[in-house]
Amino acid sequence: MITPSLVTSRPLRIGIAGCGAISRNHLEAFRALTDAVIVGVCDIDLQRAQETAQAWGIPAAVTTVQELLGLGLDIISVCTPHPTHEDVVLQAAAAGVHVLCEKPISTELASAERMLKACDDAGVKLGVLFQRRFWPAAQRIRAAIDDGTLGRPIMGQCSVMLHRESEYYSRDACRGTWAGDGGGVLMTQAIHYIDLLQWFMGDVAELYGKINTYKHGANIEVEDSATAVITFTSGAMATLEASTAVSPSLGVQIRVTGESGASASLTEFPEGSDGRVDLWAVDGAISTEPAYPEGTDPNVSLTAINGQLIPHHTAQVRDFVHSLRNGGEPAVTGQDATKALRILLAVYESSRTGLPVRFDRLPESTRSLAQVAG
Structure with missing residues (x-):
């Protein structure tokens, strides 16, 4: 070993x-x-x-x-x-x-x-790999929660409104299938931001969600859109919306409000660009940056998205190597990653049953993905 x-x-x-x-x-x-x-x-x-x-x-x-x-x-x-x-x-x-x-x-x-x-x-x-945790903007919000600037989170919002052409799915026979991808927008795109949301807000207690396919049904058997209302063990609440049926892309926004009343949000627009703090509402003062800078091309190729994320991949790889050489845990462990998976699987389960999912009663072995989809 x-x-x-x-x-x-x-x-x-x-x-x-x-x-x-x-x-x-x-x-x-x-x-x-x-x-x-x-x-x-x-x-x-x-x-x-x-x-x-x-x-x-x-x-x-x-x-x-x-x-x-x-x-x-x-x-x-x-x-x-x-x-x-x-x-x-x-x-x-x-x-x-x-x-x-x-x-x-x-x-x-x-x-x-x-x-x-x-x-x-x-x-x-x-x-x-959840390299968006290494965005300076994400680190700033996490630090503001930890040092009390925002206080204990009480409200959150996660909006993942992305654009995909039909060719994105049709050029790969496995993409957009339960067997090949394990899910749609939640599993393949939104999981990054679900991870950030739970990293900011804490452990989930209950979730009610729905999935649907509005635009890409001719090419996929999984969802292209989803929503959820989430309650955390702390009592905090959050909403989640995710879609690849948006044209043009609106990117990603995540907002956190703490018990102090202060709020902060970050935006990733266009997709693949560094997340940036576009709202900082602390101590009665508000500072903002444009969520959608004028002249920005909203729809970005997958190659360009992946390329722009390389510096953050590198930061996470460096952190992982550091944990091997110096002991301690990497920034994102397998246990951490399982939390994001558990949340999105609960959306599928809730959509299938029409009922909220209590996490203390979530089955240890989930149903087959085909059953969840149905």
Whole structure:
């Protein structure tokens, strides 16, 4: 088993599992570190793995996770499709290799819990990519909650109103399916902001939600729109709205009001840009920035979105490496990531039943995704 004490004086050996679009962010992030070296990539498509390895100057290209782990890794970065995360993580844990996994941690709660247990039993760290926590704006709001500037949060709002063309779904047979993605806008886009909302507001006690498909029904079987009303264990309340049926995109806004009466909000517009504090209402004074700067193109390609997030991917990767070298937990643990998954699965369950979901009664093993969708 790899332990932090064994990796304090040499470069860490990194393997990337999955060579799809998001792998670029992981490749760039690890390449930016002076104390890590990418020794191999893995993809079920050998040609894609070989092309990635050649383009990035990586020694090995393989087709199985076991081959990748056999290269003597310290960390495996998981960039495979959502439903395959568990298999990769369990193999890594069995090999004593630390794991940095793309969001969502999994598509089912029971699967996520198996991943957590396997890593805990093996004594390896499990981190999950929620790079927007590393925005300076998000850090500022979290600090204002912690230092009492905002006070204990009592009201929250999360609005994720994004644009996707039909080609976004139709060019990938797995995208927009329950089996391939595990969900729609909630699982693939809004999960980032659900994570931020619960990071600001705290643990959830109860949730009532609805999902629907308004625009992309010809191309997807999952939801393109969702809403929820959330009550937290603290007694705080929040609303959530999310959609990929918006044209033009309105981006993302998250607002928090504390018990002091002070409020702060951040906006990500256009999608992929750094979140910025656009409202700071503290001590009776209000400062604002335009949520929608004039002349900004609202609809941004997926390639551009991912590219603009690379600095924050890098910050989270650096934090994960620091946790291995110096002990302690990474900024976003597998347990943290499971909270966001639990929230969005509860929206699906509530929409299916028409009833609120109490988190102390949420089934440990969720229904099949097809049943949830129905």
